[in-house]
Amino acid sequence: xxxxxxxxxxxxxxxxxxxxxxxxxxxxxxxxxxxxxxxxxxxxxxxxxxxxxxxxxxxxxxxxxxxxxxxxxxxxxxxxxxxxxxxxxxxxxxxxxxxxxxxxxxxxxxxxxxxxxxxxxxxxxxxxxxxxxxxxxxxxxxxxxxxxxxxxxxxxxxxxxxxxxxxxxxxxxxxxxxxxxxxxxxxxxxxxxxxxxxxxxxxxxxxxxxxxxxxxxxxxxxxxxxxxxxxxxxxxxxxxxxxxxxxxxxxxxxxxxxxxxxxxxxxxxxxxxxxxxxxxxxxxxxxxxxxx
Amino acid sequence: xxxxxxxxxxxxxxxxxxxxxxxxxxxxxxxxxxxxxxxxxxxxxxxxxxxxxxxxxxxxxxxxxxxxxxxxxxxxxxxxxxxxxxxxxxxxxxxxxxxxxxxxxxxxxxxxxxxxxxxxxxxxxxxxxxxxxxxxxxxxxxxxxxxxxxxxxxxxxxxxxxxxxxxxxxxxxxxxxxxxxxxxxxxxxxxxxxxxxxxxxxxxxxxxxxxxxxxxxxxxxxxxxxxxxxxxxxxxxxxxxxxxxxxxxxxxxxxxxxxxxxxxxxxxxxxxxxxxxxxxxxxxxxxxxxxx
Numbered sequence: 001x002x003x004x005x006x007x008x009x010x011x012x013x014x015x016x017x018x019x020x021x022x023x024x025x026x027x028x029x030x031x032x033x034x035x036x037x038x039x040x041x042x043x044x045x046x047x048x049x050x051x052x053x054x055x056x057x058x059x060x061x062x063x064x065x066x067x068x069x070x071x072x073x074x075x076x077x078x079x080x081x082x083x084x085x086x087x088x089x090x091x092x093x094x095x096x097x098x099x100x101x102x103x104x105x106x107x108x109x110x111x112x113x114x115x116x117x118x119x120x121x122x123x124x125x126x127x128x129x130x131x132x133x134x135x136x137x138x139x140x141x142x143x144x145x146x147x148x149x150x151x152x153x154x155x156x157x158x159x160x161x162x163x164x165x166x167x168x169x170x171x172x173x174x175x176x177x178x179x180x181x182x183x184x185x186x187x188x189x190x191x192x193x194x195x196x197x198x199x200x201x202x203x204x205x206x207x208x209x210x211x212x213x214x215x216x217x218x219x220x221x222x223x224x225x226x227x228x229x230x231x232x233x234x235x236x237x238x239x240x241x242x243x244x245x246x247x248x249x250x251x252x253x254x255x256x257x258x259x260x261x262x263x264x265x266x267x268x269x270x271x272x273x274x275x276x277x278x279x280x281x282x283x284x285x286x287x288x289x290x291x292x
Numbered sequence: 293x294x295x296x297x298x299x300x301x302x303x304x305x306x307x308x309x310x311x312x313x314x315x316x317x318x319x320x321x322x323x324x325x326x327x328x329x330x331x332x333x334x335x336x337x338x339x340x341x342x343x344x345x346x347x348x349x350x351x352x353x354x355x356x357x358x359x360x361x362x363x364x365x366x367x368x369x370x371x372x373x374x375x376x377x378x379x380x381x382x383x384x385x386x387x388x389x390x391x392x393x394x395x396x397x398x399x400x401x402x403x404x405x406x407x408x409x410x411x412x413x414x415x416x417x418x419x420x421x422x423x424x425x426x427x428x429x430x431x432x433x434x435x436x437x438x439x440x441x442x443x444x445x446x447x448x449x450x451x452x453x454x455x456x457x458x459x460x461x462x463x464x465x466x467x468x469x470x471x472x473x474x475x476x477x478x479x480x481x482x483x484x485x486x487x488x489x490x491x492x493x494x495x496x497x498x499x500x501x502x503x504x505x506x507x508x509x510x511x512x513x514x515x516x517x518x519x520x521x522x523x524x525x526x527x528x529x530x531x532x533x534x535x536x537x538x539x540x541x542x543x544x545x546x547x548x549x550x551x552x553x554x555x556x557x558x559x560x561x562x563x564x565x566x567x568x569x570x571x572x573x574x575x576x577x578x579x580x581x582x583x584x
Contacts, residue, residue: 122419123419127420130419130459131418167422174466178483187480188480193478194449196478
């Protein structure tokens, strides 16, 4: 059994990105520039954005953080988005979600110039991914592909079961895993309405769990030699932790891990890869890799 | 065993559309207007476009056919697309594929205003479909959903196996069948690289075959009571036909049909539904159902 170390892999990739950025800058090229819009003071969002800014530093990117209070109107926010669209120095930008209720997240996402949409949430990027065209792939699915690749997990022709059908993980993951140029796997998507979920899992060579139910995948649900990617990160109370909680994956790690060829832990598996993949998308934006 | 009669269903739907159009027009509304661009003289394309014009008549739509010779340049064609984008009288339009080699089909598709993209091929519509937003769904997958619905085939929680991963059928079909608001099924996509394709099929409650291999699905590959949707339409030589060929599905109909709860024949199953769904999209365009 090999543990897929997302933390180490992410660090490695950030180092690779930093190297490439220095080469680009040394060659007279432009230093990639990521901007982030943060509305309000949600604790989780604050942390994410801070980590994104730190990751930019680690990668040698320029970063700009634009902060607004909770009472910013939708029109004002859309105007800010438009300014970033117009700003030639900004290669890519994100609007940290969630947004206050009076603002339509979908409207904001669609207002972002898809050529700067490094989160990969704009329908044009979602659509281009679905039909196999160059585009920004959103961070979590992209990070999972990268882990599978770096750990040489064979996917082509394998049976891959995806648990969950969210727009952020399950659906894009399915689209990527079935495509010849990415996973090239036989893909099954299971969800709350699936009747034979356990059976599907037991036949899977690769399981990607993204349902947000702690310890859902148990040892009796997997076969020997399976690869398990655990996307779950539910906060569960834990008195032994200073914070009073721990992050718990969708997989009952202790009993499942011994049967696995590869498994991602929680934390330290998929999690650290997401910001790292945002950095990769920003590098692509700086290089105008996907769009002119 | 019940045969799903696509021809009769399509006729029924066209009659429903015609009725609705007359109500709209009687109420002072605008008659939907579909335009089609046809480049060159490909026999298949000529037939398709002619049938689309006839279907417009049956539905009470206004239709416009714009014909160009094979030597039209890409720039000229893009200018024509732009004119249709600007034309307020045109609710929706299509560019009949394939196009001559010197023209990028993808460029032309992306030049179409997505609000008039009744073929549903623009990345914005593909992306919106993937994340469950209102949009034009392309004709073949939309037609299959409609057949399943009209024949009351239960899909929720069922195991649906899709054979093929094309951008036109397999991929969008998978996305639709897995979504709660459409199929709500457990979806497996199999393709040329799949190892256990036969086994997956034998466990399926619904099989949607779209691989273009005549008679690929045989009786030993399906369980009793399965629903089979056959999207294949391969021309195979047939001396008993005047034309010298017949259309052959992906399913060995004679031996599979007796085991089925429902099955679509070829021809007369999925085929007739496609133009009919283009008409439905045009009606939606006329009503500005999805976009302002």
